[in-house]
Amino acid sequence: MMGPDPGSQDLLKSIKASQRNEPDSGILVAVNHGFGRPDIIPLWTGEGHLPTPKFICDAAARSLQDGETFYTWQRGIPELRDALARYHERQFGGPFSAENFFITSSGMQAMQTIFQLLAGEGDEIIVPTPAWPNYPGPMRMMGILPVYVPIRFENRKWHIDLDQLFDSVTDKTKAICLNSPSNPIGWVASVEDLTAVRDFARQRGLWIIADEVYSRFYYPESGGPGRSPSFLDICDHEERVIYANTFSKNWAMTGWRVGWVQAPVALGAAIERIIQYNTSGTPAFLQRACITALEDGEDFVADQVTRARSNRDMVCNTLRQFPEVQFEVPGGAFYQFFALEGMQDSTSTVLRLIDEARIGLAPGGTFGEGGEGFLRMCYLRDPDILSTALERLGNWLGSAKPD
Numbered sequence: 001m002m003g004p005d006p007g008s009q010d011l012l013k014s015i016k017a018s019q020r021n022e023p024d025s026g027i028l029v030a031v032n033h034g035f036g037r038p039d040i041i042p043l044w045t046g047e048g049h050l051p052t053p054k055f056i057c058d059a060a061a062r063s064l065q066d067g068e069t070f071y072t073w074q075r076g077i078p079e080l081r082d083a084l085a086r087y088h089e090r091q092f093g094g095p096f097s098a099e100n101f102f103i104t105s106s107g108m109q110a111m112q113t114i115f116q117l118l119a120g121e122g123d124e125i126i127v128p129t130p131a132w133p134n135y136p137g138p139m140r141m142m143g144i145l146p147v148y149v150p151i152r153f154e155n156r157k158w159h160i161d162l163d164q165l166f167d168s169v170t171d172k173t174k175a176i177c178l179n180s181p182s183n184p185i186g187w188v189a190s191v192e193d194l195t196a197v198r199d200f201a202r203q204r205g206l207w208i209i210a211d212e213v214y215s216r217f218y219y220p221e222s223g224g225p226g227r228s229p230s231f232l233d234i235c236d237h238e239e240r241v242i243y244a245n246t247f248s249k250n251w252a253m254t255g256w257r258v259g260w261v262q263a264p265v266a267l268g269a270a271i272e273r274i275i276q277y278n279t280s281g282t283p284a285f286l287q288r289a290c291i292t293a294l295e296d297g298e299d300f301v302a303d304q305v306t307r308a309r310s311n312r313d314m315v316c317n318t319l320r321q322f323p324e325v326q327f328e329v330p331g332g333a334f335y336q337f338f339a340l341e342g343m344q345d346s347t348s349t350v351l352r353l354i355d356e357a358r359i360g361l362a363p364g365g366t367f368g369e370g371g372e373g374f375l376r377m378c379y380l381r382d383p384d385i386l387s388t389a390l391e392r393l394g395n396w397l398g399s400a401k402p403d
């Protein structure tokens with residue numbers, strides 16, 4: 001293939017440096033290297049192997065057949081916002097108001113909306129890492145500086161140092177972005193952690209961006225409420241906390257691209273404006289299916305969480321047999337983030353694992369400070385396939401050295 005001609009280099013040079021220079025996420029580098037290879041076992045992205053349940057798809061099809069093909073409410077259809085309020089009442093105890101919910105075209109777009117709302121050129125947002133690369137990437141593309149605070153892996157446990165986090169706040173800081181349960185490390189914030197962050201944010205007038213998209217994927221030692229501790233347990237709905245969420249994970253709807261923002265009522269018009277000028281609303285037929293997911297999808301969610309927990313145990317039990325591997329048993333989400341002794345370059349190792357072991361993982365280095373030296377495996381997959389992937393990894397570790 002011919003390289004870009006000098007003219008196209010000129011074109012590229014003339015766009016904004018912040019857009020041109022942002023590196024691809026390492027997850028995408030892995031996917032681009034191995035996507036579509038017939039014998040690869042892909043565990044690189046955050047999704048399960050099951051398609052969206054048929055009863056959810058049917059609701060979208062019905063809506064299309066009923067002619068819901070027009071522009072719709074910028075904030076989302078009232079019926080879905082009502083259904084979200086009811087879902088939250090069931091999860092957290094009531095009352096919740098539909099006025100706090102805004103439908104977006106994915107959880108990713110919920111994040112974008114929140115960043116656009118709170119910060120701009122020269123502002124800072126605190127991001128504990130290792131973290132999902134889709135926080136710092138879009139922040140930098142908006143001129144916002146992500147300030148990393150490493151969650152440290154010591155004695156096979158992840159430790160967040162809240163004093164270090166609070167010390168990282170400057171007069172440019174607009175928000176603290178906390179993801180619990182965490183992608184990629186599976187760490188779950190305790191109510192005490194959340195309360196300390198809330199108290200600090202209140203005292204300093206900072207916003208909290210709460211990404212709790214994996215809250216249903218929570219594996220407490222015994223029993224538990226069926227969801228992880230949340231800022232919703234300890235915060236007022238009308239204070240400086242904004243939540244990003246998505247239909248992608250709980251209901252196996254990653255390809256649908258529907259999410260939501262939960263925010264104080266006072267921000268309603270501002271959020272609606274951002275939605276209007278970005279997408280002008282999420283398709284109504286998709287939203288109808290989301291109502292069905294919320295109202296009739298509990299058994300499916302419970303089943304996904306049970307399978308995720310049992311896969312987590314299988315992955316941990318297998319990885320324990322490899323002396324060169326270290327990890328903490330994840331308390332939530334559906335990723336295993338493990339350190340590989342002697343690995344200096346997780347991206348290059350991931351590319352070799354695709355070529356040599358036919359398994360697709362994500363490189364730890366892409367998750368920011370503290371992530372290099374680790375690999376991420378999504379384990380929300382068919383257990384037989386997962387077990388083959390672990391066997392391939394074991395064979396590779398037995399015969400090769402990581403880069």
Ligand SMILES: Cc1ncc(COP(=O)(O)O)c(C=O)c1O
Nearest residue numbers: 046106107108132183213246248
């Ligand atoms: C931590 C976290 N937040 C938000 C999302 C958003 O998901 P989506 O854009 O599929 O709705 C993801 C997806 O991987 C995620 O891992």
